Amino acid sequence: MDNVKIIVVGPPASGKTSIVRRFVYNWFNDTYFVSVGDTIWEADKIVDNKKVHFSIWDIAGDEKWQIYDGLFYRDVDGVFLVFDLTRPETLWDLEQWSRKIDEKCNTHPIRLLLGNKADLVNGDFDESIIKTAMNQYRIRAFFKTSAKTGLNIDKAFYFVVRELWAGMQYVKMR
Numbered sequence: 717m718d719n720v721k722i723i724v725v726g727p728p729a730s731g732k733t734s735i736v737r738r739f740v741y742n743w744f745n746d747t748y749f750v751s752v753g754d755t756i757w758e759a760d761k762i763v764d765n766k767k768v769h770f771s772i773w774d775i776a777g778d779e780k781w782q783i784y785d786g787l788f789y790r791d792v793d794g795v796f797l798v799f800d801l802t803r804p805e806t807l808w809d810l811e812q813w814s815r816k817i818d819e820k821c822n823t824h825p826i827r828l829l830l831g832n833k834a835d836l837v838n839g840d841f842d843e844s845i846i847k848t849a850m851n852q853y854r855i856r857a858f859f860k861t862s863a864k865t866g867l868n869i870d871k872a873f874y875f876v877v878r879e880l881w882a883g884m885q886y887v888k889m890r
């Protein structure tokens with residue numbers, strides 16, 4: 717079985733825990749419980765007919781609840797940089813997270829940008845702003861997500877796995 721480690725980072729209340737809970741338990745709660753420290757969630761899923769074991773590490777968005785844990789950034793395959801579409805300015809909070817990933821990860825993980833709470837906004841986010849952020853944070857793909865409706869949640873997790881497999885094939889072919 718393939719093991720995949722994904723870390724979920726971003727500002728407080730952007731929906732990190734809700735995204736993981738939707739993926740792992742297919743469940744959503746409107747009540748906000750601030751995360752304290754790190755939580756590791758485990759899930760077995762079938763992706764393209766193959767069994768994949770996901771370890772998903774969810775961190776407190778608020779620095780005052782972050783406990784320094786070197787393991788969090790170790791051997792990471794994928795990173796979700798999550799911002800809140802209802803608070804567009806949270807996109808720029810991801811700058812500091814992007815820097816932390818550069819500094820602390822011992823790998824070059826696949827980075828995805830998730831604009832969460834899509835169920836609460838109408839219309840599209842300015843594409844040129846997204847493009848700028850994607851370059852700045854070296855993002856592979858952008859998804860609008862909703863932990864509430866489930867929009868693009870599985871897709872985002874599976875994207876990481878498929879990119880990893882595609883990358884491995886490339887290495888083998890060379």
Ligand SMILES: Nc1nc2c(ncn2[C@@H]2O[C@H](COP(=O)(O)OP(=O)(O)OP(=O)(O)O)[C@@H](O)[C@H]2O)c(=O)[nH]1
Nearest residue numbers: 729730731732733734746748751777833862863864
């Ligand atoms: N409508 C809607 N609400 C959401 C969505 N995702 C999260 N929320 C709500 O937003 C609030 C914050 O969600 P959390 O998942 O706790 O956010 P977090 O990023 O884990 O926050 P911290 O742990 O403090 O860093 C909660 O009230 C959630 O119910 C979404 O996609 N749509």
Ligand SMILES: [Mg+2]
Nearest residue numbers: 732733750751
């Ligand atoms: Mg949380």
